[in-house]
Amino acid sequence: MKVVNPLRADAVRNRERIADIARQLFREKGYDAVSMDEVAKTAGVGIGTLYRHFPTKEALYDAAIQAWVETVNAAAEKSLASEGAPRDRLLAWFEAYVEFLTRHKGAAWRITSALGDDDSPFAAKCRTYLNANQRVIDTLASEGALRADVDAMQLCRLVGGVAAVVDNSELAPDAARSMLAVVADGVLAG
Amino acid sequence: MKVVNPLRADAVRNRERIADIARQLFREKGYDAVSMDEVAKTAGVGIGTLYRHFPTKEALYDAAIQAWVETVNAAAEKSLASEGAPRDRLLAWFEAYVEFLTRHKGAAWRITSALGDDDSPFAAKCRTYLNANQRVIDTLASEGALRADVDAMQLCRLVGGVAAVVDNSELAPDAARSMLAVVADGVLAG
DNA sequence: CCACGATACGGAGGGTCCCTCCGTTTAGCA
DNA sequence: TGCTAAACGGAGGGACCCTCCGTATCGTGG
Incomplete structure (x- = not known):
């Protein structure tokens, strides 16, 4: 069997790009003024990908302000x-x-x-x-x-x-x- | 001409009933948890009627907490x-x-x-x-x-x-x- | 008492959200 | 290189606020 446990390279890339973009957008415009569609589009990923990495908008926010x-x-x-x-x-x-x-x-x-x-x-x-x-x-x-x-x-x-x-x-x-x-x-x- | 300046009787009735219902709902559940549809339905009026009397949700809220x-x-x-x-x-x-x-x-x-x-x-x-x-x-x-x-x-x-x-x-x-x-x-x- | 016009009513539907679902694509091991 | 688990992407569901407009009602002038 081919169990690939660690995240795939593209997944890691996307996760980081999404978090970066989200941090930037949230910081500029505030939580309410940023839509999930906007984050996905700006990050250049589909909305489904966004939700695969961050199950809710609040979870994304949490990740964005983590640092x-x-x-x-x-x-x-x-x-x-x-x-x-x-x-x-x-x-x-x-x-x-x-x-x-x-x-x-x-x-x-x-x-x-x-x-x-x-x-x-x-x-x-x-x-x-x-x-x-x-x-x-x-x-x-x-x-x-x-x-x-x-x-x-x-x-x-x-x-x-x-x-x-x-x-x-x-x-x-x-x-x-x-x-x-x-x-x-x-x-x-x- | 038939200029009827004062509000019609049904309009007054509806306005008051809407404000009453809204006050009650907002008080019980809070602003975010009450939808305009819910207010309209509970008050027994159409959504259009609600918006005729209160142009936005915030205006309705304002009226509801007026007293x-x-x-x-x-x-x-x-x-x-x-x-x-x-x-x-x-x-x-x-x-x-x-x-x-x-x-x-x-x-x-x-x-x-x-x-x-x-x-x-x-x-x-x-x-x-x-x-x-x-x-x-x-x-x-x-x-x-x-x-x-x-x-x-x-x-x-x-x-x-x-x-x-x-x-x-x-x-x-x-x-x-x-x-x-x-x-x-x-x-x-x- | 009736007819008519100003007023008010109601709900379909537009635009925007957040989020789900699933068919398609890709990464990466054997 | 072939194959499977993993990841991708976007159509669309459901909820929200609000608009628009055809329909119904009120209330007065005749």
């Missing part, structure tokens, strides 16, 4: 490692977090919406974010800078909510920063 | 009129605000998304909300309880973001309250 999610942990470490006051470091993390979430239009709301849902295609990304926030909380809490009842899920939701609004209304960084300052002060207080 | 929006000002007054500390009154207002926004599934995000957009069908509702928040800010600021750089738009976005997350993830009131406490403390601080 940058993986750098989130590094960003958390970097924000925390700096020398400044807890408030400054927390704000730096928040800003990095919002910058990540808003890098692809529509991602902030989609990911924040999926926060409690284990069945979502974004569940893995949510866990990454939760862990990063937990690390930030642990670090600042060990310095006694945080109020006691803050948890990672709550923080993800608060900052994710801000990110979603910033993304949707295309707010300037200043507007985002002033909203994040409110959240940071609220979390540090008490 | 409760108008009571928001009363809620603001009531929250402010109580005797408690500024923090308690602010929190009471936030909770009332979130309760309003989450009363119809999907409304929080849609309205908060429309905050800067004058062309949105929800523009009028946004103005109502902004004014209510402005009144709250003015009252508390006159007591010196607020940080200086808080504005109504920012507050609408912050609390609207929390409301959207609460609505989408169907969080318990406790979870909402703890997030709102963070925002309130952040706004009062400094």
